[in-house]
Amino acid sequence: MKQVVFNILKKALKELKVKISAIELWNVISVPPTTDMGDFAFPCFFLSETLKEDPHEIALRIRETIGEPNATDFEDIQVSGPYVNFILNRKSMAREVVWGAITWKKKYGKGGLGKGKKTMVEFPSPNTNKPLTLGHLRNMSIGESLSRILEFNGEKVIRANLNNDRGIHICKSMLAYKKWGKEKTPEKKKEKPDHFVGDFYVMFEKKKSKKLEWEAQELLQKWETGDKSTLYLWKLMNDWALEGFAETYKTLGIKHDITFYESKI
Numbered sequence: 001m002k003q004v005v006f007n008i009l010k011k012a013l014k015e016l017k018v019k020i021s022a023i024e025l026w027n028v029i030s031v032p033p034t035t036d037m038g039d040f041a042f043p044c045f046f047l048s049e050t051l052k053e054d055p056h057e058i059a060l061r062i063r064e065t066i067g068e069p070n071a072t073d074f075e076d077i078q079v080s081g082p083y084v085n086f087i088l089n090r091k092s093m094a095r096e097v098v099w100g101a102i103t104w105k106k107k108y109g110k111g112g113l114g115k116g117k118k119t120m121v122e123f124p125s126p127n128t129n130k131p132l133t134l135g136h137l138r139n140m141s142i143g144e145s146l147s148r149i150l151e152f153n154g155e156k157v158i159r160a161n162l163n164n165d166r167g168i169h170i171c172k173s174m175l176a177y178k179k180w181g182k183e184k185t186p187e188k189k190k191e192k193p194d195h196f197v198g199d200f201y202v203m204f205e206k207k208k209s210k211k212l213e214w215e216a217q218e219l220l221q222k223w224e225t226g227d228k229s230t231l232y233l234w235k236l237m238n239d240w241a242l243e244g245f246a247e248t249y250k251t252l253g254i255k256h257d258i259t260f261y262e263s264k265i
Contacts, residue, residue: 001073001093002026002029002040004073005029005040005042006025006026006029008066008069008086009029009084010022010025012062012065012066013025013062015065016061016062016065018047018050018051028042028043029041029042030042030043037080037083037085038078038080038083038085039086039088040085040088041083041086042059042062042083042084042085042086043055043082043083044058044059044062044082044083044084045082055081055082056079056081056082058082059081059082059083060079063077063079063084066084069086071089071092072092073088074086074087074088075089075090110152110153111153111154112153112154113153114150114151114153114154114155115154115155117154117155117156118155118156118157118158119150119155119156119157119158120157120158120160121146121147121150121157121159121160122160122161122162123139123142123143123161124136124139124140124161125139125161125164126163126245127164127169127170128163128164128165128170128237128238128241128242129169129172129173129197129241130173130194130198130201130202130241131195131197131198131241131244132244132245132248137252140249140252140254143254144159144252158257158258159254159255159256159257159258160256160257160258160259161256161259161260162259162260162261162262163242163245163260163261163262164262165241165261165262166223166262166263168216168217168220169201170237170238171216171219171220172201172204172216173197173198173201174219174230175204175212175215175216176200176201176207177197177233177237178219178233180200181200184196186240186243186244193240193243194241194242194243194244197237197240197241197244200237204216
């Protein structure tokens with residue numbers, strides 16, 4: 001619809017003998033902050049110096065030159081101060097959208113704007129010390145939706161995931177498991193693996209003390225120096241978390257093309 005607004009303004013400005021490039025006109029057409037101000041707006045401030053008129057008067061002249069709008073496209077075209085505001089006919093637009101969707105089915109709205117472009121979309125990039133949350137679900141929904149929209153427009157999309165699998169937060173889960181895990185496993189508890197790991201992170205937070213915080217820092221230092229037993233426990237719990245994540249991704253129909261790990265950076 002911006003193209004329709006552009007064509008109307010271009011014709012009106014030509015009749016008023018206002019010289020403006022197509023690019024400048026296109027760029028100055030804006031979307032108001034709220035719909036009660038219209039769907040598209042044309043500000044007349046920048047024409048004031050050239051025409052030596054008040055912006056409001058310029059807006060009135062442009063509106064008069066436009067004449068009666070096509071009722072199929074616009075409910076109204078109004079002047080508000082220095083703006084010419086275009087209010088779309090939503091009923092007509094809704095009919096057009098529905099008819100287009102019925103006619104073109106899955107091809108409706110498809111274009112080639114993204115042809116030849118390559119985009120990486122990274123999501124949800126979780127921490128491996130706890131299960132995926134509602135926040136991750138939101139990010140997965142947005143990430144997958146954006147990926148599909150970009151692909152629909154012809155872009156090559158690379159779905160990426162960055163696992164935050166190292167650091168003090170990971171060591172807190174590890175320390176809690178060392179102290180209170182008693183060789184438990186997700187299989188023995190019949191619990192989803194990432195939830196199993198998260199239980200120990202919660203346990204650490206509930207029992208948190210200065211001594212435990214210090215021990216977690218010591219465990220992180222051992223990880224950084226390559227202590228074998230620490231690395232073994234880290235890999236064991238990370239694998240449990242990642243296994244749980246994979247189950248969730250499968251349920252939601254999400255597949256990543258490439259996966260990164262902070263521990264490898």
